[in-house]
Amino acid sequence: AQSVTQLDSHVSVSEGTPVLLRCNYSSSYSPSLFWYVQHPNKGLQLLLKYTSAATLVKGINGFEAEFKKSETSFHLTKPSAHMSDAAEYFCVVSDPSGGSNYKLTFGKGTLLTVNP
C-alpha cells in the first residue's frame, strides 16, 4: 500500500526567500512521485514528476524536488518565492506494484502563503 504525508499543512514565507515544502511517502515498490499546484478555484497543475531517472527533478516556475530513497522523501524547493507562488501544493505518489500505475494517492496539501 502507498501513502503520502505532507509534513506541514501551512507554510508562510516572505517574497524573495526560499521555499521548502516537505513530503514523505510510503511505497512497497519503486514509486512515481509528483507535485501538483492548485491555485484558488482552479484545477491541479503538474509542477514536476519523478519516474526513476535523475533524483533531482526540475519543474516549472523554478521549482525542483529531490528524491531521497533512504529518507523516503520528496521535498519541493524554490530558491526565491514570488507572490504568484501562493497556492496549495499536493505531493502525490503512484505505486505500480498493484498492477495499476495510474492510481494516484494524494497528500492532504500544503497551503503556501507568500508575504510581501
Added chain:
Amino acid sequence: NAGVTQTPKFRVLKTGQSMTLLCAQDMNHEYMYWYRQDPGMGLRLIHYSVGEGTTAKGEVPDGYNVSRLKKQNFLLGLESAAPSQTSVYFCASSYEGIQPQHFGDGTRLSIL
C-alpha cells in the same frame, strides 16, 4: 485547446435530488477519473475508466454512479444527493497508464 472541461462549474441541490456532472476531454486520452476534494483531505478517487464502455470503483464510490459511453466523455451521477456529498469534484484524464493526469477546473457542489 480546451483540455478537460467540466460542466457545470457550480450547483446547489436539495437533499434527495439527482444530478449529473459532465466531463469532456479533447486529448484523446483513454483513462478518465472522478475525484472529490474536501478540506484537509486531499483528493480521493471516486470512480475511474480505462477506456470507452468501462468503469471501475475507486476509494469512495458509494452514492455515485458513472458512465463512459463515449471516449471523450465521463459522466458522474448522484441519484439521491446527501449533504455529505457537498464537495468540489474534479475530473482528470491521462494517456493510458502514463502519467501525468490532466485536471479540469472543478465543479463546486453544495447539497442543502
